[in-house]
Every structure is written in structure tokens, then in C-alpha cells.
Amino acid sequence: xxxxxxxTEQIPGAGPEAEVLAxxxxxxxxxxxxxxxxxxxxxxxFRRGAIxxxxxxxxxxxxxxxxxxxxxxxxxxxxxxxxxxxxTMHYEQRWLYGPNIYEHLAASFVRAISxxxxxxxxxxxxGLLVGRITAFREYVDPIIRSLYPIPGIAWIPLAILWxxxxxxxxxxxxxxxxxxxxxxxxxxxxRSINPILVDAGRCxxxxxxxxxxxxxxxxxxxxxxxxxxIALGGAWxxxxxxxxxxxxxxxxxxxxxxxFQFRANDLMMAMILISVVxxxxxxxxxxxxxxxxxxxxxxxxx
Amino acid sequence: xxxxxxxxxxxxxxxxxxxxxSIVSATGPDQVHFGVLHPNLxxxxxxxxxxxGAYERHNLKVVETLFKSGQTVEGVEQxxxxxxxxxxxxxxxxxxxxxxxxxxxxxxxxAVVSGANPGHTSLVLSNKLQPKSIDEILHKPxxxxxxxxxxxxxxxxxxYLLAEKHLTTKDIAWQxxxxxxxxxxxxxxxxxxxxxxxxxxxxxxxxxxKAGHMFMHAANGDMGPxxxxxxxxxxxxxxxxxxNEVGKRFMRAIxxxxxxxxxxxxxxxxxIAEWSGQDEKIVRLAEKRMNPVTSLTHAQAxxxxxxxxxxxxxxxxxxxxxRPFEDVFDLSLQPLGHS
Numbered sequence: 007x008x009x010x011x012x013x014t015e016q017i018p019g020a021g022p023e024a025e026v027l028a029x030x031x032x033x034x035x036x037x038x039x040x041x042x043x044x045x046x047x048x049x050x051x052f053r054r055g056a057i058x059x060x061x062x063x064x065x066x067x068x069x070x071x072x073x074x075x076x077x078x079x080x081x082x083x084x085x086x087x088x089x090x091x092x093x094t095m096h097y098e099q100r101w102l103y104g105p106n107i108y109e110h111l112a113a114s115f116v117r118a119i120s121x122x123x124x125x126x127x128x129x130x131x132x133g134l135l136v137g138r139i140t141a142f143r144e145y146v147d148p149i150i151r152s153l154y155p156i157p158g159i160a161w162i163p164l165a166i167l168w169x170x171x172x173x174x175x176x177x178x179x180x181x182x183x184x185x186x187x188x189x190x191x192x193x194x195x196x197r198s199i200n201p202i203l204v205d206a207g208r209c210x211x212x213x214x215x216x217x218x219x220x221x222x223x224x225x226x227x228x229x230x231x232x233x234x235x236i237a238l239g240g241a242w243x244x245x246x247x248x249x250x251x252x253x254x255x256x257x258x259x260x261x262x263x264x265x266f267q268f269r270a271n272d273l274m275m276a277m278i279l280i281s282v283v284x285x286x287x288x289x290x291x292x293x294x295x296x297x298x299x300x301x302x303x304x305x306x307x308x
Numbered sequence: 309x310x311x312x313x314x315x316x317x318x319x320x321x322x323x324x325x326x327x328x329x330s331i332v333s334a335t336g337p338d339q340v341h342f343g344v345l346h347p348n349l350x351x352x353x354x355x356x357x358x359x360x361g362a363y364e365r366h367n368l369k370v371v372e373t374l375f376k377s378g379q380t381v382e383g384v385e386q387x388x389x390x391x392x393x394x395x396x397x398x399x400x401x402x403x404x405x406x407x408x409x410x411x412x413x414x415x416x417x418x419a420v421v422s423g424a425n426p427g428h429t430s431l432v433l434s435n436k437l438q439p440k441s442i443d444e445i446l447h448k449p450x451x452x453x454x455x456x457x458x459x460x461x462x463x464x465x466x467x468y469l470l471a472e473k474h475l476t477t478k479d480i481a482w483q484x485x486x487x488x489x490x491x492x493x494x495x496x497x498x499x500x501x502x503x504x505x506x507x508x509x510x511x512x513x514x515x516x517x518k519a520g521h522m523f524m525h526a527a528n529g530d531m532g533p534x535x536x537x538x539x540x541x542x543x544x545x546x547x548x549x550x551x552n553e554v555g556k557r558f559m560r561a562i563x564x565x566x567x568x569x570x571x572x573x574x575x576x577x578x579x580i581a582e583w584s585g586q587d588e589k590i591v592r593l594a595e596k597r598m599n600p601v602t603s604l605t606h607a608q609a610x611x612x613x614x615x616x617x618x619x620x621x622x623x624x625x626x627x628x629x630x631r632p633f634e635d636v637f638d639l640s641l642q643p644l645g646h647s
Contacts, residue, residue, distance in 0.1 A: 167494070
């Protein structure tokens with residue numbers, strides 16, 4: 007019994023060091039438990055994802071074979087083989103789409119990233135300004151909102167007229183498609199900052215720049231990241247539309263040509279590659295940015 | 309007075325009532341679903357057939373489905389799916405679709421039954437380029453517009469290169485860029501392209517707008533003698549087999565329209581202008597480079613195969629297994645004595 011009259015467990019040879027060691031051991035067991043739990047969760051997510059994918063693939067295979075739809079819905083095996091052949095440049099049918107698939111993917115990637123970069127350069131600062139400065143918002147916001155309902159694809163003829171056929175026209179329509187989600191999300195993020203945080207910053211003597219760097223930007227970052235995620239997805243959608251009409255290279259032109267050739271397997275190969283590259287781009291760019299900002303600063307949307 | 313209806317009489321009357329619609333339709337016109345490119349100069353024979361009452365004369369009710377320029381793939385797909393009985397438009401899509409099915413071990417579902425506009429392909433060059441012969445420019449890095457890399461005009465040009473020059477498009481320095489027909493003249497005017505391979509009215513529009521000059525025109529023999537038709541009409545093989553008589557009547561109606569056109573082509577200019585959405589003045593200028601008369605002889609089909617089909621096989625667009633008169637053409641609907 008200790009001086010407070012409470013029973014304490016006596017550890018042989020106990021002293022403060024032993025208690026620290028015991029606590030460390032408990033801590034390590036807890037962290038081990040947490041690690042195992044995360045591992046189990048990861049496995050469960052993977053298992054469920056794999057089951058979902060397997061169900062879709064089985065249904066696809068069944069539909070294609072049972073209803074004899076291979077001409078319009080090639081089986082997953084045929085599509086997988088076409089993707090493999092395109093990636094290894096070992097073609098069973100003649101390759102009718104100009105350069106190899108890597109050059110097409112690279113052309114699309116460059117356009118998507120260029121459009122994204124230009125959109126980010128314009129939309130993020132503009133969104134922050136519109137979100138934080140009321141007078142500026144009143145001038146600019148109606149113009150942007152009135153342009154927003156125009157679908158990205160509607161800009162293609164004008165883009166061809168202004169920039170001619172080629173990269174610039176496609177990059178422009180990608181820029182247009184990416185600008186709005188980036189702008190609206192940034193603006194929403196900048197507007198939704200808790201005023202108490204800003205006032206607290208001011209009370210501590212923060213300059214405008216410090217306030218921007220330490221309070222406004224970190225608070226708006228989750229919104230900006232969400233905007234980027236939506237924008238990059240939109241970029242790949244728009245790039246296909248742009249390349250179908252205004253370009254000879256890129257995965258969109260492969261998609262269009264395979265349709266003209268009635269080659270559904272090539273069409274689906276192009277679609278799968280768009281999905282894979284789009285997913286990888288999103289993970290690489292937005293995921294990295296997210297790690298370097300949101301997760302590092304531990305900011306969350308409340 | 310009461311009328312008593314016997315059981316037998318009641319059954320007979322009821323059967324007659326139920327059968328009435330089919331009796332009426334059996335005596336009415338046969339319905340034919342026809343897909344055509346519109347607005348377009350090359351498919352005007354359908355409008356002439358409508359205007360001259362050719363379909364009615366052959367007891368046909370033609371339900372038209374219009375496809376915009378560049379939608380030939382959609383038209384051929386609709387034909388394949390059984391939503392159309394005939395389709396008239398570009399050309400290489402029908403053999404291409406048959407080829408895909410033959411490659412997968414199925415029989416060819418479609419057939420080319422007629423054609424129009426022999427040698428409708430023009431090579432228009434920018435005014436800056438004034439070569440004396442094509443050999444001068446084949447190895448220059450020119451940007452030549454085509455409506456798609458699978459366009460009939462590019463297929464025709466490939467045929468020309470292969471048959472006349474023993475070359476493929478890989479052997480020349482030209483870059484083919486896909487530009488819609490309507491955008492070709494502005495693109496030529498603004499120097500974005502050095503020329504284009506297309507048909508009417510794009511050629512005439514380029515000339516009258518001084519965007520370029522016609523360097524080669526296939527119908528003039530610039531791309532070889534007796535050019536094959538650039539526009540093809542296709543049908544489904546099951547339709548040809550099951551409704552052969554209807555198909556033949558449809559083709560006779562088209563021949564009536566041919567006669568109406570040939571009687572006085574210039575009188576048809578307003579009809580062509582309305583159908584194609586072009587100014588009548590442009591149609592009159594373009595008319596000398598077009599021939600919408602729709603028919604196909606064995607010799608023309610063979611020429612198409614030797615010229616365009618072979619180039620498509622060489623490029624890998626068509627399977628070498630494809631046999632022209634078994635898997636591509638079916639001339640059985642052509643009126644007797646024509647093919």
C-alpha cells in the first residue's frame with residue numbers, strides 16, 4: 007500500500023526505471039497492435055477490392071460469351087492480351103495508329119500536365135484572392151460563374167480557330183476543363199477559414215504574408231487538393247475529347263481511330279490505359295502534394 | 309329484326325378483324341429503312357428519288373435516318389445491328405466491319421450493293437505549292453488534311469500510291485492530319501495545312517475562296533484510269549436474302565432517280581443545293597467534279613477491290629482472308645443487264 011492508501015503492484019526489483027521500461031513495453035505492444043491492425047485493414051481492403059474486381063470481370067466474361075458479344079464487347083482476356091501486346095509492342099493485328107503506344111501516352115500525358123499546370127497557376131491564386139477579398143470577389147466571381155456552365159467540349163472548335171490544330175488547342179481545352187474545379191475549390195477553401203484563426207494570427211502580430219503562409223494557405227489546402235483531384239480526372243476526360251478532334255497523336259486519337267477500324271479490343275485497350283495512367287498521375291501528383299501539405303501540416307476539413 | 313350470328317360466323321368475323329391490319333399492310337408499301345449521310349453532296353440520289361416519286365412508284369415507303377458527315381461508322385453500325393436495311397455514305401467501313409467478323413470466324417454480315425461518285429477524291433494544295441508533278445512533293449514534309457486516318461480519300465490515295473507509284477504512305481514524307489471537312493478550307497487559308505485530300509464541295513470552296521488549287525482529281529484520271537466509286541451503298545446479307553424482292557425494287561427506284569438526274573443534271577442543282585446545304589452557285593461549280601449516279605458493275609467492284617481494297621489489306625485494315633465477291637460485294641440487287 008502506498009502513502010495514499012492505494013494498492014500498487016510491486017514489481018520485483020522495481021524502481022522508476024522499471025516503470026519506464028514497462029510503459030515502453032506497453033507502448034511498443036500498442037504500436038505493434040496498431041501496425042497489425044493497419045496491416046489487417048489493408049489486407050481486408052485489398053481482398054474486398056479484388057473480390058469486387060473479380061465479380062466485374064466474371065460478369066464481363068459471362069456477358070461477352072453467353073450473348074456472343076465479342077465483336078462489341080471483347081472478353082477481359084482478349085483485352086488484357088491486347089493491352090499486353092500494345093505495351094510490349096508485339097502486335098497480333100497490324101498497328102494502325104501511327105507511333106507506338108508509349109509515344110501516344112507521353113503526348114497525352116504532356117498535354118494533361120501542361121493544361122493542369124497552367125490551370126493551377128491561374129486558378130489557385132485567383133481562387134484565394136476571390137475567397138479572401140470581398141471587393142475582388144464582387145468584380146470577378148460573376149464572370150467566372152457565367153463561363154462555368156459552358157462545357158469544356160464546346161471550347162474545342164474555338165480552340166482550333168484560335169490556336170490551330172495541334173498541342174496548343176488541346177492544352178487550352180484541358181486548361182479550361184481544369185480551371186473551374188481548381189478555382190471553385192480554392193475559393194471555397196479560402197472563404198471557409200475560421201475568422202478566429204485569422205484574428206488569432208493578427209493578435210500574434212503576423213504580417214499579411216505570414217498570415218497567408220501560416221494560416222490561409224494551410225487551411226485552404228484540403229480544398230485545393232480536392233480541386234486538383236477533380237481537375238486531373240477532368241483533364242483526362244477532356245484530353246480524349248480534344249485529341250479526337252484536333253490531334254494525330256495521343257491516346258484520344260488511338261481511341262477514335264480504333265472506332266473507325268471497328269476494333270473494339272483496341273478501343274478498350276485505350277480506355278484501360280487512360281484509366282491506369284489517369285490513376286497513376288493522380289496518385290503521383292496529388293498524392294505527393296497531399297503528403298507534403300495536408301498530412302504534414304495535419305490539416306483537415308472540419 | 310334481330311341478326312343471329314352463328315358460332316362459326318363469329319369466329320370468322322373475329323379472325324378477319326384480327327387479321328385486318330396485316331391484310332392492309334400486305335397491300336400497302338413495303339418499308340425500307342435507309343441511312344444516308346446528310347447534308348452531303350454524294351448521297352443526293354436519295355433526295356432525287358424522293359422528289360421524283362421513285363420510291364412510291366415501286367411501292368416502297370422509305371424511312372430515312374440521317375447521319376452527319378463523319379458519322380459513317382455509326383451508320384454502318386446501325387446497319388449491322390439491323391436498324392437499317394441500306395446505308396449510303398463513305399466507303400471503307402463496310403469491308404472493315406466484315407473483315408473484323410471474318411477474323412473472328414463469323415460470316416460477313418454486310419455487303420456493298422451499289423456505289424456512286426467514281427473518282428470523287430481531289431488533292432488540293434496551298435497556293436504556295438505549285439509543283440509540276442506529284443513526284444516533286446512526295447518527299448517534302450507536307451501537312452495534308454484528311455477527315456480521318458481511315459478516310460475513303462486517304463484509302464484512295466494509298467491505292468493510287470501503291471498501284472501507280474509502288475509506294476506506301478510510310479515511304480513518303482507527308483504528315484496526314486485529321487481535320488473535319490468543314491475546317492479544311494479555313495485551315496488551308498491560315499496556313500495550318502499544306503493541302504487536303506477530300507471531295508466536293510470542299511474542293512470548290514477552297515478554289516473559290518482562293519485558299520488553294522486543285523492539283524489532282526481522281527475522276528480526271530490524275531490518280532489512275534477508271535477510278536472506282538468513292539461512295540458505297542451497303543445492305544445486310546440477311547435482308548438481301550430474306551427480302552430480295554424488296555431490295556431489288558429499292559434498287560430500281562434508285563435507278564429511276566439516276567435516270568432523272570442524267571436527263572438534266574443542271575436542273576437538279578437546286579435539289580442538290582437544298583440536300584447538301586450548299587449555295588446553288590457552289591453546287592453548279594462542284595457538279596462537274598461529282599457524279600451521284602448510283603450503280604455498280606462487276607468491273608467497278610473489281611476496280612475498287614484492286615485499287616482501294618488491296619491498299620487496305622497492305623496496311624492491315626482488311627484481313628487477307630477477305631474475298632471480294634463473297635465477303636464484300638453483292639451485286640444481285642442491281643437491275644438485270646446492268647452488272
